[in-house]
Amino acid sequence: xxVAELLPxxxxxxxxxxxxxxxxxELDAGRLARTLKAVADPAxxxxxxxxxxxxxxxxxxxxxxxxxxLSQPTVxxxxxxxxxxxxxxxSKRGTWAYYTIVPGSLDSLAGLLATV
Amino acid sequence: xxVAELLPxxxxxxxxxxxxxxxxxELDAGRLARTLKAVADPAxxxxxxxxxxxxxxxxxxxxxxxxxxLSQPTVxxxxxxxxxxxxxxxSKRGTWAYYTIVPGSLDSLAGLLATV
DNA sequence: CACAAACATTGACGAGCGTCGATGTTTTGG
DNA sequence: CCAAAACATCGACGCTCGTCAATGTTTGTG
Numbered sequence: 001x002x003v004a005e006l007l008p009x010x011x012x013x014x015x016x017x018x019x020x021x022x023x024x025x026e027l028d029a030g031r032l033a034r035t036l037k038a039v040a041d042p043a044x045x046x047x048x049x050x051x052x053x054x055x056x057x058x059x060x061x062x063x064x065x066x067x068x069x070l071s072q073p074t075v076x077x078x079x080x081x082x083x084x085x086x087x088x089x090x091s092k093r094g095t096w097a098y099y100t101i102v103p104g105s106l107d108s109l110a111g112l113l114a115t116v
Numbered sequence: 117x118x119v120a121e122l123l124p125x126x127x128x129x130x131x132x133x134x135x136x137x138x139x140x141x142e143l144d145a146g147r148l149a150r151t152l153k154a155v156a157d158p159a160x161x162x163x164x165x166x167x168x169x170x171x172x173x174x175x176x177x178x179x180x181x182x183x184x185x186l187s188q189p190t191v192x193x194x195x196x197x198x199x200x201x202x203x204x205x206x207s208k209r210g211t212w213a214y215y216t217i218v219p220g221s222l223d224s225l226a227g228l229l230a231t232v
Numbered sequence: 233c234a235c236a237a238a239c240a241t242t243g244a245c246g247a248g249c250g251t252c253g254a255t256g257t258t259t260t261g262g
Numbered sequence: 263c264c265a266a267a268a269c270a271t272c273g274a275c276g277c278t279c280g281t282c283a284a285t286g287t288t289t290g291t292g
Contacts, residue, residue: 021165021168021169022169023162023165023166023169023183024161024162024165026158026162029158029159029161029162029165030158032161033156033157033158033160033161036152036155036156036161037153037156037279039152039156039229040149040152040153040155040156041149041153041279041280042142042145042146042148042149043145043280043281044149045140045145045148045149045232046139046140046142046145048232049137049139049140049145049232050139052137052232053137053138053139060238060239061238061239061240062237062238062239067139070280070281070282071281071282071283072238072239072240073239073240073241073242073281073282073283073284074280074281074282075239076239076240076241077240077241077280077281078280080240092239092288092289094238094289094290095237095238095239095288095289095290096238096239096289097238097239097240106229106230106232107230109229110226110227110229110230111226113155113222113225113226113229114222114223114226116161116164116165116168116222153249157249157250159250159251176268176269177268177269177270178267178268178269186250186251186252187251187252187253188268188269188270189251189252189253189254189269189270189271189272190250190251190252191269192269192270192271193250193251193270193271194250196270208258208259208269210259210260210268211258211259211260211267211268211269212259212268212269213268213269213270
């Protein structure tokens, strides 16, 4: 469920801000809520931040387990949630799994949130 | 926990984007996660949207219960969560309770999310 | 091939969340 | 003062979520 497919693009012809805006659909609300849930967790927020702050913008599980003070299975679980929601991407090189932030994913999610 | 007090203002002197950004603190991650959790729910996202789309940008519980297809106690519960997180504000006039979006709350929350 | 390292997966547990019916509280109207 | 309307609160239920120990899987190494 990549962030880019969360919602259809807003009608670009809407040049004038309408007096009464349109209510978000039940389907879109469910999709957006699912992605927001993926981010609405202290450990996952820190994981995102740590990946972004790490060298070359990528980090493996071993880089994240110790500073997060959580067990390795828990860290892997959180990373999986973030990958499945389209925030992070995973690339395996050798024994290591490197995680990277999907460019623009956080920004588009923030954009969707701001226009609810 | 108003949104405005979620995080201290970023250092405005940071004119140049640092090679390695700073990791969000455990405390800030917890606070931001709590506010995001308040928004990461389909019913609450629709409530926010319905309040914004309603006449004069305010709506009472009776306006929201039927279109949301949820019981009145459930709607009141969701509204309370949104008020306590600083997204909505409540003003009682007579028997009715009118809910309004706190100006800029969603935008600042989105801004915090985008800079994690 | 055997062993170790890095992750992923599984199963289980406790805590928290969304929902509702029932009930309490406050305000208006007669 | 009493009845009705609009909400809020309470208590309870099922479900989801975050966490961990144990185990499985894959890759590199001697």
